[in-house]
Amino acid sequence: MNTRSSDRGASSARGPAGVVVIELSAAIVTVTDESPKILLVRPPDMAPRAGLPYGPFDPTGHRTLEEGLRTWVQEQTDLHLGYVEQLYTFGDRFRDPQERAGGPRPVSVGYLALVRQTALKDAGESSWGDWYRYFPWEDWRDGAPTIIDSLIAPRMAKWTDDAKTKPDRNRRRERVNLAFAFAGGSWDNERVLDRYELLYEAGLVFEATLDARLEVASDLTSVHGHTGAALTKDHRRILATAMGRLRAKIKYRPVIFELMAPTFTLFQLQRAVEALSGGRLHKQNFRRLVAHEGLVEPTGHISSQTGGRPAELFRFRREVVHERPAPGLRVPVKVSKRTG
Amino acid sequence: MNTRSSDRGASSARGPAGVVVIELSAAIVTVTDESPKILLVRPPDMAPRAGLPYGPFDPTGHRTLEEGLRTWVQEQTDLHLGYVEQLYTFGDRFRDPQERAGGPRPVSVGYLALVRQTALKDAGESSWGDWYRYFPWEDWRDGAPTIIDSLIAPRMAKWTDDAKTKPDRNRRRERVNLAFAFAGGSWDNERVLDRYELLYEAGLVFEATLDARLEVASDLTSVHGHTGAALTKDHRRILATAMGRLRAKIKYRPVIFELMAPTFTLFQLQRAVEALSGGRLHKQNFRRLVAHEGLVEPTGHISSQTGGRPAELFRFRREVVHERPAPGLRVPVKVSKRTG
DNA sequence: GAAACTTATACTTAAAATGAGCATATATAG
DNA sequence: CTATATATGCTCATTTTAAGTATAAGTTTC
Numbered sequence: 001m002n003t004r005s006s007d008r009g010a011s012s013a014r015g016p017a018g019v020v021v022i023e024l025s026a027a028i029v030t031v032t033d034e035s036p037k038i039l040l041v042r043p044p045d046m047a048p049r050a051g052l053p054y055g056p057f058d059p060t061g062h063r064t065l066e067e068g069l070r071t072w073v074q075e076q077t078d079l080h081l082g083y084v085e086q087l088y089t090f091g092d093r094f095r096d097p098q099e100r101a102g103g104p105r106p107v108s109v110g111y112l113a114l115v116r117q118t119a120l121k122d123a124g125e126s127s128w129g130d131w132y133r134y135f136p137w138e139d140w141r142d143g144a145p146t147i148i149d150s151l152i153a154p155r156m157a158k159w160t161d162d163a164k165t166k167p168d169r170n171r172r173r174e175r176v177n178l179a180f181a182f183a184g185g186s187w188d189n190e191r192v193l194d195r196y197e198l199l200y201e202a203g204l205v206f207e208a209t210l211d212a213r214l215e216v217a218s219d220l221t222s223v224h225g226h227t228g229a230a231l232t233k234d235h236r237r238i239l240a241t242a243m244g245r246l247r248a249k250i251k252y253r254p255v256i257f258e259l260m261a262p263t264f265t266l267f268q269l270q271r272a273v274e275a276l277s278g279g280r281l282h283k284q285n286f287r288r289l290v291a292h293e294g295l296v297e298p299t300g301h302i303s304s305q306t307g308g309r310p311a312e313l314f315r316f317r318r319e320v321v322h323e324r325p326a327p328g329l330r331v332p333v334k335v336s337k338r339t340g
Numbered sequence: 341m342n343t344r345s346s347d348r349g350a351s352s353a354r355g356p357a358g359v360v361v362i363e364l365s366a367a368i369v370t371v372t373d374e375s376p377k378i379l380l381v382r383p384p385d386m387a388p389r390a391g392l393p394y395g396p397f398d399p400t401g402h403r404t405l406e407e408g409l410r411t412w413v414q415e416q417t418d419l420h421l422g423y424v425e426q427l428y429t430f431g432d433r434f435r436d437p438q439e440r441a442g443g444p445r446p447v448s449v450g451y452l453a454l455v456r457q458t459a460l461k462d463a464g465e466s467s468w469g470d471w472y473r474y475f476p477w478e479d480w481r482d483g484a485p486t487i488i489d490s491l492i493a494p495r496m497a498k499w500t501d502d503a504k505t506k507p508d509r510n511r512r513r514e515r516v517n518l519a520f521a522f523a524g525g526s527w528d529n530e531r532v533l534d535r536y537e538l539l540y541e542a543g544l545v546f547e548a549t550l551d552a553r554l555e556v557a558s559d560l561t562s563v564h565g566h567t568g569a570a571l572t573k574d575h576r577r578i579l580a581t582a583m584g585r586l587r588a589k590i591k592y593r594p595v596i597f598e599l600m601a602p603t604f605t606l607f608q609l610q611r612a613v614e615a616l617s618g619g620r621l622h623k624q625n626f627r628r629l630v631a632h633e634g635l636v637e638p639t640g641h642i643s644s645q646t647g648g649r650p651a652e653l654f655r656f657r658r659e660v661v662h663e664r665p666a667p668g669l670r671v672p673v674k675v676s677k678r679t680g
Numbered sequence: 681g682a683a684a685c686t687t688a689t690a691c692t693t694a695a696a697a698t699g700a701g702c703a704t705a706t707a708t709a710g
Numbered sequence: 711c712t713a714t715a716t717a718t719g720c721t722c723a724t725t726t727t728a729a730g731t732a733t734a735a736g737t738t739t740c
Contacts, residue, residue, distance in 0.1 A: 020362060020399050022431075022447060057431065059360045059445035065431040089429040089449050091362075091397065091405040105399035107362060109429050178662060188665040267716070285699065287718075292697090308716025309706035322518060325528045332699080607687070625728065627689075632726090648687025649735040672728080 020091075023108040024069040025054035025235060027087070027242035028079065030117050030128065031259045033268065036275045037128040038239060041076055043232065051232035052239070053077055053126065054108070069111050077126045083114040083258040087241045094212040095234050110238035112245055114258040131243060132278075134228045134236055138192060138243065139278050151226055152180065152204070159202035189278050189333055192244040196237060199227060206230035207237075247277055252326040254295060257316040265303050265311035266290060279333035286331065293327060294320050360431075363448040364409040365394035365575060367427070367582035368419065370457050370468065371599045373608065376615045377468040378579060381416055383572065391572035392579070393417050393466065394448070409451050417466045423454040423598040427581045434552035435574050450578035452585055454598040471583060472618075474568045474576055478532060478583065479618050491566055492520065492544070499542035529618050529673055532584040536577060539567060546570035547577075587617055592666040594635060597656040605643050605651035606630060619673035626671065633667060634660050 028039040040050040055072030062068030070081055087110040093099070096106045132139040137148050156176045163169040177183040179194040199205045203216035206224040230236065250256045250273060259272055266287045274281055290296055296314040304310045320327045368379040380390040395412030402408030410421055431447040439445060472479040477488050496516045503509040517523040519534040539545045543556035546564040570576065590596050590613060599612055606627045614621055630636055636654040644650045660667045 020360065020397065022360060022362075057360065057447075059431075059447075062431075063433050065429065065447070086428060088426060089405065091399075091402075093403050107397075107399075107405070183662065185662045186665055265717085282699070282701090283716095284701080284718080284720090289698095304707080306716055307708070308714080309708095309718080311717055322523065322525045325526055605688085622729070623687095624689080624691090624730080629727095644736080646687055647737065648685080649689085649737095651688055 020107050021104045022057040022065075023054050023106055024057050024065060024072060024111065025052045025108050025238050026069055026073050026081070026084075026111045026113050027052055027239050028073065028077075028081070028113045028115060029131070029242065029246065029259070030115050031272045031275050032117050033271050034275055035130045036132075038131050038242075039077060039079070039126055040129050040231075042125045042127070047232050049230050049232040050129075051235045054235075057109070065109055066111070069109075073113070079115065079126075081113045081115065083255065085112045085245070086110075087112050087238065087245055090234055090237065092234075095207075095237075097210040097212070100212050106233070108234065108238070110241055112242040114246075114255060116259060116261065131239065134231065134239060135192065135196070135243065136226075136228050137195065138189070140187065140189070141274055141278060141280055147226060148180065151223060152199070153182065155204055155220075155223065156180065156182075156198065156202060190244045190248045192247070193237070193240045196240040200237075205236070207234070243276075250276060250328055251330050252328040254316065254320065254327050254329075256329060257295075260316070263299050263301065263313040263315050265306065265313060266296070267306070267311060269296070269314070273329055273331060277331065277333045281331055281334065289329065289331065293329075294323060295327060295329070360447050361444045362397040362405075363394050363446055364397050364405060364412060364451065365392045365448055365578050366409055366413050366421070366424075366451045366453050367392055367579050368413065368417075368421070368453045368455060369471070369582065369586065369599070370455050371612045371615050372457050373611050374615055375470045376472075378471050378582075379417060379419070379466055380469050380571075382465045382467070387572050389570050389572040390469075391575040394575075397449070405449055406451070409449075413453070419455065419466075421453045421455065423595065425452045425585070426450075427452050427578065427585055430574055430577065432574075435547075435577075437550040437552070440552050446573070448574065448578070450581055452582040454586075454595060456599060456601065471579065474571065474579060475532065475536070475583065476566075476568050477535065478529070480527065480529070481614055481618060481620055487566060488520065491563060492539070493522065495544055495560075495563065496520065496522075496538065496542060530584045530588045532587070533577070533580045536580040540577075545576070547574070583616075590616060590668055591670050592668040594656065594660065594667050594669075596669060597635075600656070603639050603641065603653040603655050605646065605653060606636070607646070607651060609636070609654075613669055613671060617671065617673045621671055621674065629669065629671065633669075634663060635667060635669070 026039075030037050030039075039053060041053050043050055053073050053076045055068070055076070057065060057068045062071065066084055066086065070084065073079055073081055089107065089109045091105070091107040093105065096103070099105060137145045137152060139145060160169060160172040160176055163172050175194070176198060177185060179191050179198055181187040196205070200208050200211075201214070203209070203214060203220045204223055205227050207230055208214050209216045209221065209224075224230070228236075231239065246255070256269070256272060256276075260269060267283070269290065270281055270283065270286050273286075294317055297317045299313045299315050301313045302310045303313050366379075370377050370379075379393060381393050383390055393413050393416045395408070395416070397405060397408045402411065406424055406426070410424065413419055413421055427450040429447065429449045431445070433445065434440060436443070436446050477485045477492060479485060500509060500512040500516055503512050515534070516538060517525060519531050519538055521527040536545070540548050540551075541554070543549070543554060543560045544563055545567050547570055548554050549556045549561065549564075564570070568576075571579065586595070596609070596612060596616075600609060607623070609630065610621055610623065610626050613626075634657055637657045639653045639655050641653045642650045643653050
């Protein structure tokens with residue numbers, strides 16, 4: 001106890017210690033009318049799967065972590081980032097298969113960045129993809145995704161039963177029920193990471209087959225075609241973190257406007273929120289909410305691109321951040337009850 | 341553009357890269373009836389100031405970052421951590437003076453940990469201190485802290501004026517007004533980090549004098565005795581992050597119960613929330629809220645330690661996490677208006 | 681042991697926010 | 711003109727919230 005100077009392996013408490021390489025990765029999000037998109041870079045050379053833009057942190061060249069990230073993104077995608085927010089730092093052993101092959105221990109700092117759709121241009125090696133391609137079970141806009149009842153529920157039930165001890169089984173059941181709202185609970189659209197991690201641990205997503213710690217049963221490889229597209233390294237995990245964070249954040253900070261054009265109709269705004277949240281909103285109440293929170297102000301101009309009655313164009317009211325402590329779209333996301 | 345293989349200094353995009361040492365630091369929080377406390381370790385040997393428990397991440401010994409942290413804390417403080425949550429990863433250049441002296445570039449991953457007051461025991465080199473000792477301007481339980489009007493307001497106004505360009509001045513004014521609620525806004529008790537960073541940039545906290553990038557005017561050193569106690573390295577910044585995160589989190593997750601004894605009176609619960617939030621709550625409404633959210637259930641037992649009418653003892657209802665999406669104490673923290 | 685004080689808890693009331701929907705306006709497509 | 715799409719104003723019942731009043735049941739003081 002209190003052996004501050006004790007040695008553990010190669011490192012002593014505050015002396016020289018193990019050395020690692022830090023990767024900076026960015027989930028860069030934009031949104032077109034109906035679809036939230038993330039920027040992916042083509043697999044370089046050997047790598048089989050696409051991934052997020054990333055690069056190593058350079059302690060001599062980069063003044064801050066965030067500056068390092070901005071530099072890499074600019075170099076790799078020719079994109080200048082506006083809003084950037086740090087998400088999480090991952091450092092689990094053996095989630096990157098290259099590590100087993102003698103590679104260095106990767107520690108990756110994930111970031112969320114938001115850019116307007118005007119910035120949307122597929123530069124050479126990068127392209128935009130709908131984020132639900134990687135998380136099909138997260139899109140509840142047209143009701144409960146069928147994959148949940150048809151595939152996820154039974155497989156997760158089996159995984160729960162497979163636990164060796166009874167307390168272990170109970171823990172698994174608890175986690176599964178909470179994350180997927182199986183036991184009568186309600187779907188929490190922010191628990192994106194919880195759900196991905198469960199699917200990973202149960203071997204239901206492709207990346208799990210590369211994890212040295214997991215034994216993925218061979219009959220599970222057939223499901224990987226249905227549980228979304230895989231990304232390189234732990235990039236799908238970072239993306240899950242980004243989705244959860246963004247879904248939470250739009251409720252109490254006006255970040256949604258980082259994704260909108262300078263002027264927009266209220267319905268466009270609603271569609272953007274729905275795209276990110278993965279659920280539907282009550283139209284009349286949404287506009288009342290937006291107006292009442294003072295988040296937008298009318299421009300006086302009219303859009304006739306609506307396909308129906310023309311809509312008034314609004315702009316973001318920047319002053320709102322001074323008026324209320326947590327200005328955001330505290331939207332009650334309607335998520336139609338799962339069938340069954 | 342798209343020069344993925346371009347060299348920047350010593351590192352190329354995905355080749356060998358700069359190497360850093362990762363520090364794992366923990367803000368370990370507990371709460372006694374009226375005071376939120378954090379665990380500090382005595383300055384070891386040369387270091388002049390106390391700091392949080394920390395140690396380097398060992399990529400060969402530690403399976404995950406969090407496991408590394410738990411190991412170091414256990415070794416240094418003999419404390420077993422329950423609830424642990426990652427906060428943020430800091431990597432700014434020159435915030436640690438040792439770096440100028442040729443030391444390695446520090447990257448520190450900060451954590452928040454919660455322990456019950458029963459775990460409260462001063463082990464040899466570690467001790468518990470009220471967190472408002474380091475942030476006197478954050479405690480609004482007895483009204484607005486006088487230091488805000490007497491010292492912070494005028495000094496921050498001066499700092500704002502000192503900006504060289506007009507847009508810079510505007511940016512500073514905006515940040516200051518938002519963080520300290522000067523321009524009629526309301527005090528947001530979660531913006532702890534924003535406020536600390538502003539005081540730091542303005543040279544009003546001691547740590548700023550050690551920053552190679554800042555020129556702290558000599559007349560400012562006299563204020564450092566009033567702007568809270570300093571900690572080593574960037575540990576006060578990590579603590580600020582922890583405070584802000586915890587104040588936010590009690591509103592939508594039942595983390596407060598990580599700090600309570602197994603049974604407690606509703607007033608004890610209220611005092612704990614007030615201690616963390618730095619404001620007062622309406623007693624009758626608080627108990628209605630807690631009951632209505634289903635966060636607690638009566639035990640049937642009575643506490644006679646109240647000093648008045650005996651109170652019923654309650655316990656945390658764990659089932660609540662299954663019943664509602666974001667169970668927490670969505671408390672409206674009363675923060676008496678600043679005088680003037 | 682009565683008065684003063686402390687804390688606990690039940691209940692009231694007005695205002696505000698919320699959830700769901702009806703009704704009407706103004707476009708386009710055919 | 712009709713059908714259909716979106717836009718927008720408004721109602722209404724319900725719930726939530728903020729801020730009390732009122733009363734209960736102990737301890738402390740003298």
